[in-house]
Amino acid sequence: MTPSGLDRRRVRQLLASAKHNSCVGSRIETFSGLFVGCPYKPFPLIGSASTPEVFAAPLDAFDCVTYIETVLALARAKTVNGFIIELRKIRYQGGRVEWKKRNHYMTGWIRNNQRGGIVRRVAAASVPTVLRRRVLNVVPGLPVLRARIRCVPKNALPRLAPHLAAGDLVFFASTRKNLDFFHAGIIARTGERLLLRHASRSQSGVVEQALDDFLKMNRMAGIVAVRPS
Numbered sequence: 001m002t003p004s005g006l007d008r009r010r011v012r013q014l015l016a017s018a019k020h021n022s023c024v025g026s027r028i029e030t031f032s033g034l035f036v037g038c039p040y041k042p043f044p045l046i047g048s049a050s051t052p053e054v055f056a057a058p059l060d061a062f063d064c065v066t067y068i069e070t071v072l073a074l075a076r077a078k079t080v081n082g083f084i085i086e087l088r089k090i091r092y093q094g095g096r097v098e099w100k101k102r103n104h105y106m107t108g109w110i111r112n113n114q115r116g117g118i119v120r121r122v123a124a125a126s127v128p129t130v131l132r133r134r135v136l137n138v139v140p141g142l143p144v145l146r147a148r149i150r151c152v153p154k155n156a157l158p159r160l161a162p163h164l165a166a167g168d169l170v171f172f173a174s175t176r177k178n179l180d181f182f183h184a185g186i187i188a189r190t191g192e193r194l195l196l197r198h199a200s201r202s203q204s205g206v207v208e209q210a211l212d213d214f215l216k217m218n219r220m221a222g223i224v225a226v227r228p229s
Contacts, residue, residue: 001097003057003084004046010059011080018075024228025167027075032167032186032197035071038062038206040199045102049141053099057087064184065109067199067206068169071186072118072228075167089116104139106171106181107147110226122168122225127152127159132221137178147180149173151222154215161194164225170196173221182220187211 018030041061047053062070069090077083088095092102093112103109113119123129130153136145151173152160164170166189174182185198194211 001055001084001088003055003087005056005058006084007059008080011074011083014059014074015077015079015083019078024075025165028071028167028186028228029188031071031074032067032188033208035059035062035067035206036197036208038199040201040203040205041066042201047099047102049099051099053097053102055088055097057084062199062206063201064199065106068184068186072169075228076118090118100142104142105136105145105147106184107134107136107149110171110224114226117229119169119226120229122160122163122227124160124163127163128156129153130222132173134174134176134180135178136180149180149222149224151224153222154220157211157215157223160223160225164194165189165227167228169226169228171224171226172218173224175219175221181224183218185214187225 014031018027021027039061042063044063044066046056069087073083073087073090076086090113103112129150132149132151134147136147164187166187168187170185170187171181172183174180185196188195188197195208196211196214197208199206
């Protein structure tokens, strides 16, 4: 299945730019940087509870989720067809292109990609965590879901920071009782300085900024970090 909006020539160019790099984390850092400056696009996917799901893979505009999905799929692929396969596995439970199988909530996204061996949690015994409970009901057409989020509290990030690597994916837990995560991005490093690359609605595009600056500007219930396998 060829995704809607896919520019195969552009995918080949992107893959060629990292063809001598076999480390997934390093490839994520490379590809995520190439998309900095692309515009933000709200609701870029096609499908709903009442309309058919269309597998889409545009490379010219993103929201925060399609940005990390695209970068992760590129990092795991060697060919255009490989990219398509990886993107399906990352976005949809079991790789089945159906609206109900899409990972609408990030708790499901993380869980299903852990089960698929695509990512693993970043954790350390020295870093405290807290348990947040949520009742998820913000996606029309989905049944109400109960979620448990084990996350690092915001004030403990300095203890998590030494364990974060370039290419890690970070998810920011919402303070709302009916939503699990409100945003996601990708870690980059400049020496000891942690950067966040993410598709930002408020900044109208994919940006790179200091992770500390993002934390200062946003309320959150905690942070979950995963590492590509």
